[in-house]
Amino acid sequence: MATSISREGSLEAPTRHPLDWQSADFYDQASLDKELERVFDICHGCRRCVSLCQSFPTLFDLVDESESMEVDGVAKDDYWKVVDHCYLCDLCYMTKCPYVPPHEWNLDFPHLMLRAKAVKYRQGNVKRRDRILTSTDTVGSLAGIPVVNGLVNAVNASSLGRQALQAVLGVHKDARVPPYVSDTLRKTEKARIGRSATGEAAGPTTGKVALFTTCYGNYNEPGVNADLIAVFEHSGIPVTLPEKEQCCGMPKLELGDLEAVKAAKDANIPMLKRLVDDGWDIVAMIPSCVLMFKQELPLMFPEDADVQSVKAHIFDPFEYLMLRHKHGKLNTDFKKPLGNVIYQASCHQRVQNIGQKTREVLALVPDTTVEIIERCSGHDGTYAVKEEYYASAMKIVRPVAGRVEKAAPDHFGSDCPMAGAHIAHALGKDGEQQHPLSLLRLAYGL
Template identity: 40%
Template sequence: MNKPQTPAYDPIDARYWDPQDLRSEVERVFKLCADCRLCNKFCGSFPKLFEAVDSYCTDDKYFEVEIEKFKTEDLKEVVNLCFQCKLCHINCPYTPGDHEWAIDFPRLIARAKAQEVKKNGGSLTDRVMGNPDLVGKLASWTAPIANWANENKVHRLFMQGALGIHKDKKLPPFAWKTFAARFRESWKAPEGEPVAKIAFFSTCFVNYNEPGLGMDTLEVMARNKVDVAFAYEQCCGMPLWHNGDMEAAIVAARKNVASLLPYVNDGRAIVVTNPTCSQMLRVEYPRMLGTDDAKAVAAKTTDPTEFLASLAAQGKLNRDFKTGAGKIAYHIPCHLRTQNIGYKTRDMLALLPDTQVELVEACSGHNGTWAMKKENFEASLKWGERAFQGIRNAEPDVTCSDCPLAAIQIQQGTGKKTLNPMEILARSYRGEPIGGKDR
């Protein structure tokens, strides 16, 4: 009874859009989760799920009372409380390939949200946040005004009312000159035969918000004699995917696969600065599209420190690091943990002189655009508190995270400016101070 006939977790499966099939799968998975309850600590979805199941329980038999009420009211709340950190999945003993129950809770929630959006449409907030390229272009053209507005309390109240972005949420600044423009102006290929070749998928965040991170990544690659091609065409589609607009996310995936495939055929690795974006390319695209081209792009996708670790394994890494960082509290993002590549950033940072790395393995609570919304902001800080406390307890000289959005959340929760590992490595190569107790 509990064993499914291959659950429809991917949109290429025709059953994915069948409401009745979804209801059956929700009933099956929620019953199994309610019997286990291992994941109660990860997000608000599980406490809500268990509370609802318990209220419908009669003589230890679940889902025999008011099942339709659960689906129409409580299911929606369970779905909305999930922020797709995926920690439940990597801790679940019953996942596909590992157990016949084949539970993938995050994908089930994503499927439920996708059906809801297809039926009723998405909110204005989700539509705006789902198009970071449009927002980024407009804000970059007017960066001084946009940045002033994001710091203005009156304007933030307006944004909260009109767009649903919480008035107190720390937002990233916009850069008037995008990373794409800076790359075209300044990048010079290394002299001589390159050690390796990459296509740099810089992400929308680096392109519009933090081009300096992209420039630091370029410097690290240049110091390792890596030839870099600029390969960013558009957002990876994660905001669309996360907010349930699966059909639009599939369109974005197709466009990115088409633009990245020539680089793959040229023998280049695809280096992606944000773990959420690399997860989209490496994990989600093959499942969304099911094509050989998507699988080829996924196979060549890599995180920056993962790529550097591969150079180190071949004896090709430039180890001329000049300055150390003291004690680093390194937050490993959830979406890097789900890719199961190990602790490459920790290992790279440990190569710096006079540097000690303390690992913080807890969710920051940000997760895409979820923490920005007025209904989620306070909960996001609650779910990020374990990470914040881990960083405080470390008493670090430098705080670090691979995820730029987690870095913003950590700064909001701890007051500590949080650096990307590429920033740290670039500063060490240059011989610059990396941080101090005030960071």
């Protein structure tokens, strides 16, 4: 008599199923609990992801400390402790889990956590702090007003101010909170909005790009975007800015506010689609924002042709530069070596499956060695600043910071500027991190 034996996966490329977020079952608590128990039981028996983030140690401790020492001994209310530690980095799905689709167990841990966050949000179980921190356009616009800007940055720099932030908002007093600028990128580069240009096509690239500035790249570190513009135009790639834009929706996705994600999609996609139709490719220097348009929105709206079109024309900056280089269209006239560079490859860049494009570009600079750290920084936008998660974020970043410290490089940073700042914070070297785009500009002597 033939028997069916479940085999381990990872022998085939992972398949991501569309997110059925508009169905009634998606928000049904009993259905969610059943799926959480099924998946947690598989994770408990595997435990390969224990080193990735705090969700898995939390789950395994709950199981090991239960009376039965199995998932059925864990109280359903304690499931939320696992959910709250997940920041949807996707590394478990992409790099560790042997049971992802097309395996018959069909395990997608990040999207199950997203479903749980959406249920929690719909139930109204969300802190005011989290609503504020994920409203990046609103916070950035207010903090960018010159008088308000000075006050916000002064509070951020003051010990008493940081204690007040913790008491009022639950932002940990020791966490690194980014400064805000009044001269945003969209203000200083507004002449680029609506410009016309001709690009030289090469491979899948048109040779001209629209820069999705991102909230962080507009309000917090516009200098990195300025570096991107300088580097691209040095290789003959004209850069424009969208007429208008709003947050890509990733912070609201991580909160579980999927209707807000839809609203962001409805605002951004038509504008980006018009740029694509006019021959512009799209780049963004924040990996999470690129991933939002490359993966999350296409999975939420698989039938939306405009979403799929934008997906096909948005690129990580270093992915774009390497595509140009393969066709002889990248300026390689570097003026200055970089020496020893070590950088953390951000999670949301790694799961784009584009390879080590940042390393490949930086390695073109003569007399430069590049070391990659492929491990999560533990920042995730808002996770690392929250009072209850700061210690966990610092625990996660510690091995990364240790690697940087041991290497004693000439330059260090991350593809994600927030992750780079978090690593510098862990090293006690706030502000010393350098984004790879900034390093490339340095190498060009621009």
